[in-house]
Amino acid sequence: MKTTLIAVSKLKKITSLENVPFGSDYTDHMLQATYENGKWGEAQIMPYGTLELFPSTSALHYGQAIFEGMKAFKNRHNDKVGIFRLNEHFERMNRSAERLQMPTIPKEIFVEGLKAFVALERNWVPDFAGHSLYLRPFMFADDIFLGVRPSNSYRFLIIASPASAYYSRPIKVLVESSYSRAASGGVGNVKAAGNYAASLFPTQLASKQGYDQVLWTDAEKHEEVQEVGTMNIFFVFKNKVLTPTTDNGTILQGVTRKSIIHLLKQKDITVEEGNISMNTIIEGYKNGQLLEVFGTGTAVVINLVSELKYKNELIKLNEMPNSLSAELKTMLTDIRYGNVEDTNNWMTWV
Numbered sequence: 001m002k003t004t005l006i007a008v009s010k011l012k013k014i015t016s017l018e019n020v021p022f023g024s025d026y027t028d029h030m031l032q033a034t035y036e037n038g039k040w041g042e043a044q045i046m047p048y049g050t051l052e053l054f055p056s057t058s059a060l061h062y063g064q065a066i067f068e069g070m071k072a073f074k075n076r077h078n079d080k081v082g083i084f085r086l087n088e089h090f091e092r093m094n095r096s097a098e099r100l101q102m103p104t105i106p107k108e109i110f111v112e113g114l115k116a117f118v119a120l121e122r123n124w125v126p127d128f129a130g131h132s133l134y135l136r137p138f139m140f141a142d143d144i145f146l147g148v149r150p151s152n153s154y155r156f157l158i159i160a161s162p163a164s165a166y167y168s169r170p171i172k173v174l175v176e177s178s179y180s181r182a183a184s185g186g187v188g189n190v191k192a193a194g195n196y197a198a199s200l201f202p203t204q205l206a207s208k209q210g211y212d213q214v215l216w217t218d219a220e221k222h223e224e225v226q227e228v229g230t231m232n233i234f235f236v237f238k239n240k241v242l243t244p245t246t247d248n249g250t251i252l253q254g255v256t257r258k259s260i261i262h263l264l265k266q267k268d269i270t271v272e273e274g275n276i277s278m279n280t281i282i283e284g285y286k287n288g289q290l291l292e293v294f295g296t297g298t299a300v301v302i303n304l305v306s307e308l309k310y311k312n313e314l315i316k317l318n319e320m321p322n323s324l325s326a327e328l329k330t331m332l333t334d335i336r337y338g339n340v341e342d343t344n345n346w347m348t349w350v
């Protein structure tokens with residue numbers, strides 16, 4: 001891999017990585033690979049800096065762009081850096097690529113490239129509790145052409161940003177009854193850049209009513225639960241845990257979601273993946289079966305929901321001592337920082 005190093009690390013100017021605000025600092029380098037004439041060129045690591053783009057660059061107009069979000073953690077026992085579920089993110093990136101008619105990325109570039117990149121930037125991985133290095137692989141259509149067709153050239157990049165323990169208080173959520181995030185057959189099940197743009201306006205409307213996020217529902221009737229903001233959602237009942245099925249093609253297959261389901265099953269807790277109507281949730285709340293609601297995603301890991309507003313119904317949940325969500329968060333944390341044996345082989349240590 002061709003590597004051009006920065007002369008002096010920007011870390012020299014940063015006194016501490018403790019509590020760095022999310023997305024404000026980027027590491028010294030970035031990885032870049034280009035796709036042209038039907039093939040990928042060699043990945044290169046180079047100093048982090050600006051990209052030169054023509055105004056007619058295809059991605060800027062038609063949104064042929066996808067991304068991943070993942071994290072690396074410092075193991076304080078042996079100083080190694082662990083990337084969480086690297087292969088899951090690699091495979092999901094390529095599912096997104098196929099859906100947006102983009103070339104898939106070879107393992108050599110994504111997996112080997114990311115490992116080399118993280119190893120190079122290891123001093124940027126904060127070793128404070130709950131901290132991590134946020135990794136952002138992304139790809140966009142690079143043709144200088146305004147016609148609507150799949151681009152012939154693409155750029156794949158990886159950038160990284162140190163992240164602090166993102167504590168998020170329990171959120172108030174408005175169940176969406178007019179706008180949709182994803183419809184069956186659409187692109188809601190992949191990480192297309194435009195999905196995020198489309199969610200901003202409804203989220204802003206909810207925020208004006210005092211809510212932190214919207215709970216997306218099915219595009220037809222707005223009765224079935226999909227996701228909360230940019231997180232997958234879980235409902236903890238007294239005797240089981242419910243989460244929406246990804247079979248309808250409207251739900252992003254979160255790596256955190258998959259990991260939580262695995263951990264629940266290992267704990268012999270019943271997990272049901274299915275179509276979940278808001279009425280089931282309301283009913284469970286009224287008869288005292290619903291205990292906790294939480295969202296999952298790489299950025300926050302687990303975020304509790306304290307309030308859900310649906311039509312004229314209001315669900316209010318108190319944070320409980322010894323909650324299942326807190327236990328799951330601890331289990332995941334212990335695996336990521338190497339505090340316990342990684343029996344599922346989720347970590348790639350570099």
Ligand SMILES: *Cc1c(COP(=O)(O)O)cnc(C)c1O
Pocket residue numbers: 069191227229230231232252253254255256257296297298299
């Ligand atoms: C990325 C994302 C998630 C969370 O996925 P993780 O792999 O757990 O980070 C959930 N929903 C949407 C819409 C997303 O884009």
